[in-house]
Amino acid sequence: MKRAASPLYVAAILALCLPAAVSAQSWSDQAVDPAADHPEVPVSYEDDGRYYSEDDSPTFNIGDDGTVDWLTFSGFRRYHSECHVCHGPDGEGSSYAPRIKNSAVNMDYYAFVDTVVNGRQNGNSVMPHFGDNKNVMCYLDDIYVYLKARGMEAVPRGRPAKKATKSDLIAETENACMG
Secondary structure (H helix, E strand, O other), X not given: OOOOOOHHHHHHHHHHHHHHHHHOOOHHHOOOOOOOOOOOOOOOEEEOOEEEOOOOOEEOOEOOOOOEOHHHHHHHHHHHHHOHHHHOHHHOOOOOOOOOOOHHHHOOHHHXXXXXXXXXXXXXXXEOOOOOOHHHHXXXXXXXXXXXXXXXXXXXXXXXXXXXXXXXXXXXXXXXXXX
């Protein structure tokens, strides 16, 4: 004869499994409320057109008139040439792959880089590695910054209307990487 599990036993199992289930949630599924969670993404310092947060991660900078920094603009272009095929326009997701605009907000910068460089498999879902693709790797910070700006709703969907000029340092870095 089978006995029903006691309510305390069921509660104990749920209490033990819940943290694992929550931590297993995809970075892309975790909500972002820009006003409550991240009222702003402060720029700690700037280096010739590249902006950084206080943890030295690249970040976006949007002028009062809506002008986006060069990396955000470039990230829009690079994302739509390499990533949107799977992840949908503007990082919003598709039936093929999840929304990733929230990943750049919820995920540590180095975890984001690791995922893009090495890929990741989660059951039947596979993110291929892009570590040997110069069209991604030479612009990885750009893509990250663009997705972070999208996740924070700092830039709307679509091509940014105004952009800062590309600095000499950014141009030199791009040329050295692309060869």
